[in-house]
Amino acid sequence: MKAIVQDAYGSADVLKLRDIDPPAVGDGDVLVQVHAAGVEAGVWHLMTGMPYLLRLMGFGLRAPKNPVRGLDVAGRVEAVGRKVTRFKVGDEVFGACDGSFAEYACAREKRLAPKPGNLTFEQAAAVPISAYTALQAVRDKGRVRTGQKVLVIGASGGVGTFAVQLAKMYGADVTGVCSTTKADLVRSIGADDVIDYTSEDFADGPRRYDVILDIAGNRSLSHLRRALTPKGILVIVGGEEGGPWLGGTERLLRAALLSPFVGQKLLGLVSAERQKDLEFLKELLEAGKIKPVVERAYPLSEVPEAIRHLHKGLVRGKVVITVPGTPEESGPPTAPSTEHL
Incomplete structure (x- = not known):
C-alpha cells in the first residue's frame, strides 16, 4: 500500500510517499480503508519529535517507532479482528489511529465510531482529535x-x-x-x-x-x-x-x-481518547448542533505541503488528506465550508 513515512525526526522534508506492507490486524483491531485523514498539531510534534518529552514517552528516541504519520481517520472497514464486535466489513467509521496517512490504517475498536451519516469522509476526518x-x-x-x-x-x-x-x-x-x-x-x-x-x-x-x-x-x-x-x-x-x-x-x-x-x-x-466522547460528538454532528470547518483537502502525495501550511498558522478550521482510489479523492472545498453552519 502507499503511505507517508519517515525514517528520522525532522521537518516536513523527511516525509516520503512509499509502498509498504499493510498493517497487521490484531484480535481487537479494525483495518480501515482510508478515505480521508485529518491534519492537526499532534502530527507536527510526532514528525519533529519535539518537544523531547515525546521521545521519552515511548514514541522513539532517535526515530519514530511508528514511521507512518497521521492520527485522524475516516473510511470503510476492510477487515476486523476476531474479538471485534461493534463493526463489520463495509461499515463507514471515523476516529483515531496511528498511521492514517496511508491507503489502509489499523485502529483499536474503541478508538472508532460509526461515521455520522450526514458528513462526507473529508468532513468526518476533520472531527475526532480536534472535536474531543x-x-x-x-x-x-x-x-x-x-x-x-x-x-x-x-x-x-x-x-x-x-x-x-x-x-x-x-x-x-x-x-x-x-x-x-x-x-x-x-x-x-x-x-x-x-x-x-x-x-x-x-x-x-x-x-x-x-x-x-x-x-x-x-x-x-x-x-x-x-x-x-x-x-x-x-x-x-x-x-x-x-x-x-x-x-x-x-x-x-x-x-x-x-x-x-x-x-x-x-x-x-491533555485530551484523552474516549469512545463515549466520540459517540457523543457523532450525535451532535448528526443533529446539526456542531459542524466541522474544512478549509481544503490535499492528496496523499502532498502531505508535506499540508503540514507546512498548518504549521504556518494559515489554516482556517482544518485541512484534510484524501487518499487515491477512494470516492472523495477529488473535488475538495476551496474555501472554508461554513455555509451550512
Whole structure:
C-alpha cells in the first residue's frame, strides 16, 4: 500500500510517499480503508519529535517507532479482528489511529465510531482529535454553562472552531480571538463577538470572562489572568512555546503550581481518547448542533505541503488528506465550508 513515512525526526522534508506492507490486524483491531485523514498539531510534534518529552514517552528516541504519520481517520472497514464486535466489513467509521496517512490504517475498536451519516469522509476526518479536545476543554475543564462569558483564543483553528460551537451549545456568550482575515469565519460559526489580536489586546478592555480557553497560545499566565473574573477558569489547551524538552508543557506545569494559591482556577488539558466522547460528538454532528470547518483537502502525495501550511498558522478550521482510489479523492472545498453552519 502507499503511505507517508519517515525514517528520522525532522521537518516536513523527511516525509516520503512509499509502498509498504499493510498493517497487521490484531484480535481487537479494525483495518480501515482510508478515505480521508485529518491534519492537526499532534502530527507536527510526532514528525519533529519535539518537544523531547515525546521521545521519552515511548514514541522513539532517535526515530519514530511508528514511521507512518497521521492520527485522524475516516473510511470503510476492510477487515476486523476476531474479538471485534461493534463493526463489520463495509461499515463507514471515523476516529483515531496511528498511521492514517496511508491507503489502509489499523485502529483499536474503541478508538472508532460509526461515521455520522450526514458528513462526507473529508468532513468526518476533520472531527475526532480536534472535536474531543474542544469538548473536554469546554464541558469537563471549563464547565461552561448558560449565561457565562467565554473567551476562545485561537478560535479559527481546528480545536477553536469546535470550541466556539460547543460553548454556544452550552449557552455561553462567546468571544473569539483570531486574526483579521479569519474574523468572518469565527462569526459564522456562532461567536457573539470577535477580537482581532493584530489590533487589540483582549486583556486591555473592561470585559472579564468566566472561562478562557487558550488553544495553542503563548501568552503568559499573568496576561491571561488579567482577563479572567476573580473566580474564573483558565483552560490551557496545548501550546507552541517553551523549551526543547518540555515545550508547551512548561506552561501547564506553571499553571498547576500557581492555581492553589490564587482565586482563579488555572487548568491544563491533555485530551484523552474516549469512545463515549466520540459517540457523543457523532450525535451532535448528526443533529446539526456542531459542524466541522474544512478549509481544503490535499492528496496523499502532498502531505508535506499540508503540514507546512498548518504549521504556518494559515489554516482556517482544518485541512484534510484524501487518499487515491477512494470516492472523495477529488473535488475538495476551496474555501472554508461554513455555509451550512
